[in-house]
Amino acid sequence: MNTHQTDNHFSNRVLTWFDRHGRKHLPWQQQPTPYHVWVSEIMLQQTQVTTVIPYYQRFMVRFPDVSALATAGVDEVLHYWTGLGYYARARHLHQAAQHIHSQHHGIFPTQWAEIVALPGVGRSTAGAIMALAYGQRYAILDGNVKRVLCRYHAITGWSGSSAVSQSLWALAEKYTPANRVADYTQAMMDLGALICRRRGALCEECPLHSDCQAYRQQAVDAYPHSKPRKATPENHLIVLVIVSEKGLLLEKRPDTGIWGGLWSLPQVSDMTAIADWCKTHCQFTPTNWHTWPSLSHQLTHLRLHLHPVAIVLPEGNAPNLLAVAPSASFCWYNFDAPPALGLPAPVVRLVEQIKMKC
DNA sequence: AAGTCGGGGGC
């Protein structure tokens, strides 16, 4: 009977705090159009605000609206995404823009079901667009909201497990108010990011601390429970550094898997495959090569070691090599006029090294 | 239900 009162109690406290302390000057808040909210939400998936801001600003200058994004090439979109990670986000964003451009005349859809059907948009991102851009009462459940709710109710278990996630969604829906839903949604993210921080939570400044179960237990740092982790595997990749007067040879990666759709160095399965690879793809058999120092690259779930092998081009055989590229899957990366392509972060590092040697 | 997908921030 008093559950409704309790729900308003929660959102009222959050909203009062927001009026005084919430963030109101983030780039995507200035004109919270569906397009601005959408792009920002996709960039912010698993990515911190301070990292996103410069990417968002560059992106909006180049792709100011859905149609600008839809009519651009996917390589250029990935170029603007280079360094942000999770590149499927960029390809999905581009696909969705093309869908909106061709099927909805460039007008962003207004219904939740249409929005959640867009590639790359799940339940939480769709809720954020509905709440922030349209003021409709839809809930979100991002990392911030999860942390606030896990602590407020002292919820045990990993928040990614289906049982805990289901409980959290029910709570998120319950607390989301009908009035001022845009402010409330922003407030919950701000509360999680600024006050209910992963470490070093500022509980004395939190509008909810008098009712927070984790605070009452004096065990705020224990929530949310972290994901059980396994040992991260190590992967070794042999990559080829082939430089001609046209630049560095790059190969486009398939859309699925790591660095999907990005341009990387050609990769071979083992050292014995190098000669065959050159014969097949470049119509020449290298006489010798040099192994360069390896680069390590830590990902969430594995550790990569790149072993660059520099192929020495035989004198006079460069013309044959030129026949290789450009094509759909190969290109020459010109250091003096770098093309707008997406490159994995360690390849960017390697390109910098190669540029120094040339 | 568990794995995959990246790079950077912060301690």
Next chain:
DNA sequence: GCCCCAGACTT
């Protein structure tokens, strides 16, 4: 080093 971050998608 380690864990996490305005999650979604595939298997």
